[in-house]
Amino acid sequence: MSITLDDLSVHLAGAELVRDLNIETAEGEVLGLVGPNGSGKSTALRCVYRALRPSRGAVLLDGADISTLATRESARHIAAVPQESSNDLDFTVAEIVELGRFPHHRGNQPLTIEERAVCEEAMHRADVVHLADRGVLSLSGGERQRVLLARAFAQQPRVLVLDEPTNHLDIHHQIQLLRQLRTDSTTGLIAMHDLNLAAATCDRLAVLANGMVLHIGTPTEVLTPELINEAFGVAPSIVRHPRTGIPQLHYDI
Numbered sequence: 001m002s003i004t005l006d007d008l009s010v011h012l013a014g015a016e017l018v019r020d021l022n023i024e025t026a027e028g029e030v031l032g033l034v035g036p037n038g039s040g041k042s043t044a045l046r047c048v049y050r051a052l053r054p055s056r057g058a059v060l061l062d063g064a065d066i067s068t069l070a071t072r073e074s075a076r077h078i079a080a081v082p083q084e085s086s087n088d089l090d091f092t093v094a095e096i097v098e099l100g101r102f103p104h105h106r107g108n109q110p111l112t113i114e115e116r117a118v119c120e121e122a123m124h125r126a127d128v129v130h131l132a133d134r135g136v137l138s139l140s141g142g143e144r145q146r147v148l149l150a151r152a153f154a155q156q157p158r159v160l161v162l163d164e165p166t167n168h169l170d171i172h173h174q175i176q177l178l179r180q181l182r183t184d185s186t187t188g189l190i191a192m193h194d195l196n197l198a199a200a201t202c203d204r205l206a207v208l209a210n211g212m213v214l215h216i217g218t219p220t221e222v223l224t225p226e227l228i229n230e231a232f233g234v235a236p237s238i239v240r241h242p243r244t245g246i247p248q249l250h251y252d253i
């Protein structure tokens with residue numbers, strides 16, 4: 001399914017957090033949102049997973065305004081892993097992952113055998129099978145992040161919204177996740193700070209600054225010294241990955 005931010009603006013607490021965002025993903029595309037702190041990446045994503053309501057414009061799912069859909073209906077298609085999600089309930093990992101099936105259920109029916117297999121596969125994808133019976137409150141930051149990813153996978157979404165998904169993850173699990181996103185047919189909308197990982201993962205990047213889109217294009221089009229300097233105020237050296245040819249940034253520290 002495709003996601004479109006259609007002239008999306010958000011006013012909150014007397015300020016315009018994002019303004020006139022126009023971003024369209026193709027079905028199956030992985031689109032990265034990059035930009036400095038406070039540029040509006042999370043705000044835009046919150047509108048997509050309906051934690052925030054736009055003050056102007058709309059989020060379209062396959063062309064339909066998501067505000068016209070029941071929340072359960074949009075949750076059947078869109079799964080999200082927010083940047084910080086507090087969870088004070090000491091559910092087990094398996095129970096948290098099973099919550100991903102909630103939008104697909106009517107009433108309080110137990111999971112079917114097929115749904116248990118979906119949850120098992122989701123836990124496998126996020127490498128949390130060995131943690132299934134552990135209480136989430138006892139987990140490390142990276143382990144908890146992987147549980148939330150597993151819950152999102154269990155939702156079997158057509159659109160995956162991830163806000164800084166590699167936060168807390170070690171490099172092995174970062175690569176494991178980003179490879180899956182690249183090869184999966186799920187549409188991805190992902191806020192990322194690591195521009196090199198974003199370049200390696202995303203089909204296109206949207207650069208945000210001050211709540212607006214500065215530029216959208218392929219990593220090669222977007223990751224130029226001039227544009228990075230304009231957005232972030234740093235001047236990187238850019239080389240090509242020796243095998244993939246994808247631009248990679250080096251910084252003088």
Ligand SMILES: Nc1ncnc2c1ncn2[C@@H]1O[C@H](COP(=O)(O)OP(=O)(O)OP(=O)(O)O)[C@@H](O)[C@H]1O
Nearest residue numbers: 012013015017035036037038039040041042043044
């Ligand atoms: N609930 C709120 N009330 C007031 N201002 C807010 C609120 N939420 C976010 N903001 C402000 O909106 C702007 C955009 O925030 P947002 O979290 O979208 O940025 P971001 O690009 O995701 O930043 P980061 O890279 O630091 O995660 C920031 O200036 C932030 O302080």
